[in-house]
Amino acid sequence: MFATLARNSDQIFILLRDWLLAFLPMMLRPYVSVLLSVVVIVCFFPALFALTVIFERKGLGRIQNRLGPNRVGPYGLLQPIADGIKSLTKEDIVPTTANGFVHFLAPVVLVVAVFMGFAVLPMGRNMVLVDMDCGLLFYFAMGASTELAVFMAGWSSRNKYSLLGAMRAVAQMISYEVILLLSGLAVVMITGSLSLPKIVEAQNHYSYGLPHWYIFTPWGLAGFVMYAIAATAETNRSPFDLPEGESELVAGYHTEYSGFKFALFFLGEYLAMFSISGLGATLFLGGWSAPFSFLTWVPSWIWFFSKLMLSIFVFIWMRGTLPRLRQDQLMNFAWKFVLPFTLFNLMVTALWRFMGDGWLRWAVCSALVAAAYVLMARVSMRRERFAPRSYRYAE
Amino acid sequence: MLGEGILKGMAETARNFFGSYVSKERLTTVQYPEEREPVAENARVFPFLVYDEGMKDGERPEWEAGLRCTSCQICEKECPPKCIFIEKSKDKKPDAFGKAQYYPVRFDIDISVCMSCQICVEVCPFDSIKMDTQFELATDDRFGNLMIDVQELAKSDSYYHSIHPTEASAIDQHRAETKVMLAAKTKAAAESAAAKAAAAPKPPEQQAGQGA
Numbered sequence: 001m002f003a004t005l006a007r008n009s010d011q012i013f014i015l016l017r018d019w020l021l022a023f024l025p026m027m028l029r030p031y032v033s034v035l036l037s038v039v040v041i042v043c044f045f046p047a048l049f050a051l052t053v054i055f056e057r058k059g060l061g062r063i064q065n066r067l068g069p070n071r072v073g074p075y076g077l078l079q080p081i082a083d084g085i086k087s088l089t090k091e092d093i094v095p096t097t098a099n100g101f102v103h104f105l106a107p108v109v110l111v112v113a114v115f116m117g118f119a120v121l122p123m124g125r126n127m128v129l130v131d132m133d134c135g136l137l138f139y140f141a142m143g144a145s146t147e148l149a150v151f152m153a154g155w156s157s158r159n160k161y162s163l164l165g166a167m168r169a170v171a172q173m174i175s176y177e178v179i180l181l182l183s184g185l186a187v188v189m190i191t192g193s194l195s196l197p198k199i200v201e202a203q204n205h206y207s208y209g210l211p212h213w214y215i216f217t218p219w220g221l222a223g224f225v226m227y228a229i230a231a232t233a234e235t236n237r238s239p240f241d242l243p244e245g246e247s248e249l250v251a252g253y254h255t256e257y258s259g260f261k262f263a264l265f266f267l268g269e270y271l272a273m274f275s276i277s278g279l280g281a282t283l284f285l286g287g288w289s290a291p292f293s294f295l296t297w298v299p300s301w302i303w304f305f306s307k308l309m310l311s312i313f314v315f316i317w318m319r320g321t322l323p324r325l326r327q328d329q330l331m332n333f334a335w336k337f338v339l340p341f342t343l344f345n346l347m348v349t350a351l352w353r354f355m356g357d358g359w360l361r362w363a364v365c366s367a368l369v370a371a372a373y374v375l376m377a378r379v380s381m382r383r384e385r386f387a388p389r390s391y392r393y394a395e
Numbered sequence: 396m397l398g399e400g401i402l403k404g405m406a407e408t409a410r411n412f413f414g415s416y417v418s419k420e421r422l423t424t425v426q427y428p429e430e431r432e433p434v435a436e437n438a439r440v441f442p443f444l445v446y447d448e449g450m451k452d453g454e455r456p457e458w459e460a461g462l463r464c465t466s467c468q469i470c471e472k473e474c475p476p477k478c479i480f481i482e483k484s485k486d487k488k489p490d491a492f493g494k495a496q497y498y499p500v501r502f503d504i505d506i507s508v509c510m511s512c513q514i515c516v517e518v519c520p521f522d523s524i525k526m527d528t529q530f531e532l533a534t535d536d537r538f539g540n541l542m543i544d545v546q547e548l549a550k551s552d553s554y555y556h557s558i559h560p561t562e563a564s565a566i567d568q569h570r571a572e573t574k575v576m577l578a579a580k581t582k583a584a585a586e587s588a589a590a591k592a593a594a595a596p597k598p599p600e601q602q603a604g605q606g607a
Contacts, residue, residue, distance in 0.1 A: 062415045063408045067424050321408040322401065337397075377397030 006297040049270040050080035063320035090259035102156035107264035110149035116142040117275040122197045124301030135196040147173045157256035165252025169243030175334040176233035182342040183227040186349040187283045200287030209293045213286040218365040219349040224284040231276040239322035277311035336380040439526035444548045458549040463523035466499040470515035478508035502545035528558045
């Protein structure tokens with residue numbers, strides 16, 4: 001009885017879809033099935049975005065010992081509706097010298113590219129839109145095309161701030177794309193599959209009631225930290241929010257956007273956060289699998305979305321804590337520390353793969369990762385010390 | 396080690412986040428229209444005119460009868476942005492010391508021009524114009540409601556006491572001293588007049604001759 005209930009609630013969305021599809025002729029079913037899933041994804045994540053924005057604003061407020069928005073509705077919970085109405089009713093301004101077509105296309109391309117990433121994310125048991133064998137590759141390909149949208153926006157606006165923001169964005173996103181890929185590669189090396197549902201399956205078993213998530217291995221922990229850093233940079237979140245640093249560049253690449261187009265950029269940014277957090281959860285935090293074996297009766301999609309929201313909370317927490325980096329610090333950090341460390345982590349992963357079971361690989365890999373972290377941080381993040389400036393005057 | 400500072404910072408913000416739900420001292424926000432902090436005694440926004448309560452002068456309303464302003468127009472002349480407009484009366488009314496004085500029939504302050512410099516207050520020899528603490532003066536009629544006339548400007552001495560107690564008591568003391576001094580002066584003048592009157596009748600021709 002209880003087991004059936006648990007199974008049904010776990011598969012509730014699948015059952016609902018199948019029930020709806022039963023009303024249709026056989027011929028239409030595959031198409032409508034995909035369409036239904038797409039509609040659910042396209043409706044659900046923007047709703048989550050609205051919720052996240054209000055919680056981010058309130059959370060940031062609390063971090064700064066403020067109240068945050070509390071005027072619209074009870075506890076300010078209707079704020080996203082007010083924001084939505086505001087952005088929809090605002091005038092849509094296109095600069096006269098801008099390239100109108102590209103200017104219009106940029107936010108659309110951004111949102112579409114970000115939404116494509118959700119296609120391969122397993123959001124629960126059997127809950128994946130397209131079970132691709134090369135899902136991870138597809139995801140990264142789609143993630144990389146957001147850079148195009150950002151540069152389109154910056155270039156077509158014909159505004160120096162937009163262009164500078166877009167150039168920063170492209171430099172930053174390409175640098176960190178490498179790290180994102182390489183840290184995800186470690187998981188592929190262990191799993192031997194690029195399919196995201198398979199990666200989750202590989203982590204979905206327990207010993208002593210504890211899960212075999214990749215974050216609980218030395219290489220996985222290191223990979224996860226590097227992934228988190230790259231993901232923050234990839235989504236242009238603080239402390240890597242140089243492309244839209246409002247104190248320097250007005251609003252970066254979306255300076256010249258207003259009204260609904262701006263709302264689309266805003267949506268795209270948050271959707272990218274969701275999808276990259278979802279991918280992080282899938283790769284390192286066991287996707288939709290439960291954190292303890294005795295909790296496996298809880299529906300799998302609840303676990304996926306709680307992991308996702310937890311990552312979002314950490315994103316917000318970091319935004320409330322860290323100041324923005326300088327461009328040179330950003331690049332130094334990526335190329336001098338994070339990239340070498342991620343590459344080293346790949347070697348550790350290979351070692352882990354071929355050392356076989358036992359405590360020895362734990363000891364060796366942990367020691368290697370820790371030593372590499374300390375040493376690389378020492379060497380590559382060394383601060384250059386300048387002597388006091390001396391002047392020579394003419395005699 | 397790399398990242399140590401970040402963790403420390405994260406701990407600090409987490410302490411703020413949870414602390415703001417627990418301790419009232421952290422959350423310093425005053426939710427303005429519903430809650431408000433008491434206005435500081437030294438606060439100053441726009442000027443107003445003080446009137447003494449309980450004064451009577453025929454048909455005049457209390458605020459006009461007690462108005463300290465004698466429409467000497469010093470403030471109008473001193474006002475740097477020239478936002479005060481005064482029109483002097485034709486007749487006179489007794490002031491708080493019993494002396495007949497002119498009074499303003501029109502005394503307008505354009506608060507959209509006023510810069511709250513308090514120079515009018517400093518130059519006023521009659522302690523008549525003072526700074527108010529009323530700051531909620533927003534209006535949707537920028538032509539009518541930003542020009543404040545004498546009736547709106549006139550506020551009682553007890554109101555002045557309630558907003559600036561220290562300053563108001565000092566001024567009250569000064570005014571009381573002035574009153575005593577004036578009374579003594581009039582008394583002395585009356586006495587000397589009386590003495591003169593007493594001395595005068597004896598040699599009227601001589602006195603008149605001297606005077607001529």
